[in-house]
Amino acid sequence: MSLPKATPFRLALLSLSIAFALGGHGEAFASVSTEAIQFNTDVLDVEDKKNINLDHFSRAGYVMPGTYSLALKVNDDALPEVKIPFYVPDNDPQGSVPCLSPEITAQLGLTADSLKKLTWWHDDQCLNLESLPGMQVRGDLSTSSLYVSIPQAYMEYTAPNWDPPSRWDEGIAAILLDYNINGNTYRPHNKGHNTYTLNGNGVAGVNLGAWRFRADWQGRLNHATGSTQAVNRDLQWNRFYAYRALPALGAKLILGEDYLNSNMFDSFRFIGASLRSDLNMLPPNLRGYAPEVTGIAQSNATVTISQQGRVIYTEQVAPGPFRIQNLSDAISGTLDVKIEEQDGTVQEYQLDTANLPYLTRPGQIQYKLAMGQPNNVNRDKEGDNFITGELSWGVNNGWSLFSGLIGSKNYQAISAGIGRDLLAFGALSFDVTQSFARLAGENTINGGSYRVSYAKRFDAIDSQIQFAGYRFSERDFMSMSDFLQAAKTGIRYGGSKELYTISLSKNFRDIGMSVYLNYNHQTYWDRPENNYYSLTLSKYFDVGAIKNVSVNLSANRSMYNGVTDDSVYLSTSFPLSNGANMGYSLNSSRYDTVNRVTYHDRINERTNYQLGVGSNRKGASGTAYLTHQGDTARVSANASYANNQYTAFGLSATGGITLTAEGGGVHRMSVPGGTRLLVDTDGIANVPVKGFGAPVTTNVFGKAVVGDMSSYYRSKAQIDLNALPDDVDAQQSVVQVTLTEGAVGYREFAVVAGQKAMTVLRLPDGSYPPFGAQILNAKGQSTGIVGDSGSAYISGIEPNSLMTIQWGDDDGCQVAFPESIDINNPSLLLQCTPLTAKQLAQR
Template sequence: MGLSPVGKVARLQSLGLCISLALGTPLAMAQTADNIQFNTDVLDVNDQNNIDLSQFSRGGYIMPGTYGMTVHVNKNKLPEQQILFYAPEDDPKGSRACVSKALVEQLGLKEDVMKGLTWRHQGECLDEGSVHGMEVRGDLSTSSLYMRIPQAYLEYSDESWDPPSRWEEGIPGLLLDYNVNANSQYQQRDSSKGYSVSGNGTAGANLGSWRLRADWQANFSHQTAGEQQTRKQLEWSRYYAYRAFPSLRSKLMLGENELDSGMFDNFRFTGASLVSDDNMLPPNLRGYAPEVVGVAKTNAKIVISQLGRVLYETTVAAGPFHIQDINDAVTGELNVRVEEQDGSVQEFVLNTASIPYLTRPGSVRFKLTAGRPSNWQHHAQGPLFGTGEFSWGVSNGWSLYGGALAGGDYNALSLGIGRDLLMFGALSFDATQSRASLSQEDGTLSGGSYRLSYSKRFDEYDSQVTFAGYRFSDRNFMSMGEYLDARYYGNRMNGSGKQQYTITFNQQFREWGLSSYINYSHETYWDLPANDRYSLTLSRYFDIGRFRNLSLSLSAYRNNYNGIKDDGAYLSLSMPWGDKATVSFSEAVSRNDTTHAVSYYDRLDDRRSYQLSTGSSRSGVRASGFYNHEGGLAQMSANASYQEGSYSAAGLSLQGGMTLTPEGGAVHRSGTAGGTRLLIDTQGVADVPVRGYGSTTNTNAWGKAVLGDVSSYYRNRANIDLNQLGDTAEATQSVVEVTLTEGAIGYRKFDVIAGAKAMAVIRLADGSEPPFGATVTNVRKQETGIVNDGGNVYLTGINAGESMTVHWSGSAQCEVRMPTPLPADMLMNTLLLPCRALSAQPQATEGSVLTAKEQKG
């Protein structure tokens, strides 16, 4: 009696079990260094003479040839490579993996180890014996080459970071990233209407190791009231190109940029710079990324800019916001603008602090820049200048740093020292002296600026002073930006800084379940009112009776900017509601209003969430809504709000990008504008769910998807979400890893077999069947099944009219063609597939379906 499809699957699976047992010697009649002889009597096979187990007959043996394999070095994974297996001269019947010179460059061997390597096989393959303790093993079942190398011979690496020898420059391509925000408002008091559309982003191209970029920003607004009802603006804020120099741990940039300096103030220039890039260092040695904290009174747009160039723009729901994904390469002062839907605006300045200037012992970090200052019209305006900075790790505890800026009538010199105080933190002090020659009336001004910085994490108290700093500048001290303003615009003392305090502090009180965050900055000027910014966040989780995981949080700020005072606070009590939802009660206090509200937040899945809020204020009832969706093509958020007797407003935000390469392209969500990304290729298989560190995105009709949540110089992982993979696709490889340089477009292929699955019976031209253990592959050389006894095989990747090839005795023997059309219910039917010689021309419709009687026969 014939087997059911389930029974035939079970029998097919027994093939792998029998072979596995046979390899363990209890079922092996004899085992030598060259081969293994199987006792085939234990196999339930009708024809004992029609068996081909040649591919399993040698333990660890791989037939000479070239194979695509993923390379594993200890616990780290390298990209798939073409690995040659050859028969060595001292063992003609054996095989050895060829570790090529190109592959050796990716292993991360130390320089002294590289010098001692020897080679074999006409000098093309590494002699593993020249690296004492190195082991190399190939595994066809996982398509992997495993290498074990003593850690003492390898450069530094950790679980998320690879040495420079494994960094990839990616493939050439074009990209366009955008961030667009649209808003409309209706003011009930004067019946005026208005709408605006603003955006910013980056266009660019990658050529080898070079990244060509152009940043843009645009704004369009229309108001029914006011003198200037319509405003339009579109400008390319800067043009630039850059590339990484891993050997110097630095980045070369050409074109328009802002001065990247740890000692001198920022200004815009056109020229070239070569700067040590902390992002190339291991994660525990990298610097500080700026954070922006505040409270939005309504659904609001946050715009963060520097020297007029928009760096970051987003919309947030009413309440506290904490922005942490600003590029950590940003230095200097940031202008933060919070545009509320009720028409009010908050503005303040954030000083992007850095940890004390310390460098690893024996290491040198440097920054070299040359060019001319330039304006927004891309015209040079100012003298030729050059600047150089260095930081030298003198010993375990001391660092020496300094720099100079020379620009004709403006010159500055800086010198500092840093000290690691071990249990007491880290401290640095530096002094900068400037000399500026102005007009005959003003003469030459000379002054000094002095800075003290401190950082410490108190592990025993669960607290951290991220940064604390003090700076004092003489009245006649001038930065390059101030000199240019005085020289070309006559603003000699417009905003000249005097003193500056900055502190950021975190504290955890674990026994109370309380965490706190404090940020304080204070700036005084010689000729303007002082600016102050206080920000405090407190949060506590607790239980009351049967109510669990309640959260009480307080966010408050005080802002005094350009003579305008603004205070605000936000108090919220929230509790879980069901599996994913949260209900909260809040009170917001601002300069002009007090609001009480109840809110409902729900996360529908890992892509979508929304928040609804209603309450009352001094002027009446108010309501708002906020919806966020992380789609595969873009990240979208929508919001709406209403205030009785005041206004109604709605907004829409889109953030995404487009990437095109010779390997294909896709429209996608984006991370950092113009930043690093990874192109995923499922070899033409559409709708495959893939993900990096964010939510899942599906491949397009051409089998391509781009992941924008990729970090430069980190080991990034991408995988196929097997839980969402449909029944008509099967992934033989579901995880890839890659480490990319900044701005690179990485490229990885996933081995995906697309098509239906079904039991089949293969028959040769003379009515016999292929031998037990024969393999079936599709046109992409992917293995789709192994033949059991009686020609039975469980096939995957079945598509109407496609051909598959049957292999035994080490070569392709015949070809089967799938029927057209395929049966409606594949799993409940068994296909009969005639296997024609490769030279024969098959008919258009070759395969058929066995009847129930034929299956029983």
């Protein structure tokens, strides 16, 4: 028997041929048609035009009655996959209508007024589409999607990449453990002891519904060989708390140990409860200011950012300037920054995380409430129970009013202020705070504090004052932290006097240069002032055939506790033809001046490295720094050598472990306790998934965790089709999700694994399934379409597996694949055993 010629390319044109056969019926896809389409089969390139069955395509948008898992697509937004039943309507026995349940309708993002207009059918379980004029719904099995078109007048406010609260996903129940571990070894070349240091911090937690239960930990281990000092070990659980989002209030509820988050009062630690408006729930362009930390590392160094003894962030950085921008905008107050070099030298300074001008959208009210018992990191009681609250009201397009108070038995403070949107001239706010404190044996002490804040984006000159502020406090003014310290020690220290802060950026596009300035000046009534200055200049230019030469100048000065640290970093770099960069830098500080030549390159999209050689006043030195974005962790390693001084090595790892009832994995995670997404490729391993940073690969169970997903912000994960294994096909390669803070989302990809082969299908009587018949695997996934004379290019073939070929409602057959499949055979002949209508219905 001669077999017909067929190629995968020819079959790939099959769907396109069917589309052309539809003729002028393309407009029918706007809604479900009630009339059958008459195909012009003469345009199809098939040998036996009598053996054709296109019943599945005979009605535009027709879907056979049943329940399907479909991706929900509302206007231009892709929502999570849902199960959609299709029912036969009473007015069209030959048609089918998708049933949108009340739960699915709640995800559409309709306004409150629109929801009141809705009517239902099928025992009030399905939305009557005619209740919203202009609304259209269409199912498409070829893309496994349900397309919903809704006039914008019925929709809640949306913004690019932002969904209204009705679409937010609380995620699934989960257990998580996130960590950030840094290890260092230091060996002096002369006198001294070898030292080994291991420090880390992270978050352990449990998610149950909308609740997030968290425990923050930090630890440190120090050991000096040959010394008389014992090994120093310290592990501390410094915060236990639970929180959840309250979307109806646009707020966040926190129970347990917390740090006061306020736009008006200084932060302090307490145990209790707080309820506050969460700006993260607003569209991205209306969210708040997040602090930045800048500095200069003299060598491979560890940067630790803490507040009142609690480690917030730690990272190992390469020599030169660093800029940490991924701190949470929920952090407020004064931050302690420590830069610990590999030779043991330490630079410390403080930064004030001042807020932008306190403005509120017109008609909106923002609030923050808290109550509890002040305590310290050792959970010792400090002071009496307190209650605090603040409120901001957007009066109109220009003005905002805000006020707050904090009170306990012996301490009270009240604050009031006004904010003004100056439009072309920026935004400005002013507030006054008055404190009343009573210490043991003293009369009530009264004092005032006055603050002005300003921000402005100058589009005409391409510059921005991200924040500028001034605060003056009288000698007798006391913050809650000052009062608690004085009540504890019995000694009243002079508090803050003046505080100047500014953050400024400017681009000079004509000359290819940008400027960034950060300034923080703090004076006190009875102790030395603290200052921090940071200035960065960057310029790009071309030198002959060498393009994109960069020159950077960074200068820092910190004056902290009477110690002044100055550092200057000058560098230049230029790209090489192989994609690497060569550079020179001069790094000068009060400790030393180092000249260094560096070479920076990447091994692949996951791994980068930097090599450097230099000299200082004591001799030559060398450094190496490598970072790798692995599936299970972000790892960095570094080494330093200084002639006649020391040899040092460092290693850090940042990641997490997430476990759920749907599976879990070990993964990268740079924000401990943060939001993440568990993806499922239906048990298929080694599927690359792109999320944040380098792709992650599914484990042996077909699971992968994409870390650092945005909260309240539409995020996307997608299969990297360019790196997909040859035996895997992705029928659905993109998922989108909007997760609440700390959630563990869960999404499934439609993936088919197995061999691909060109086949010829035959029925027992020697005939073949009709042209256009669908080929389905055991999971109901489409793996091909029958072509001319029974030819079919089938994907997802597993040895000894079964597939169903179906045409019409009651006609089909079953193919059994052999144990050994020769995929190189251009015409693999397979027999298809007929199935009854009952057998088809059971599949």
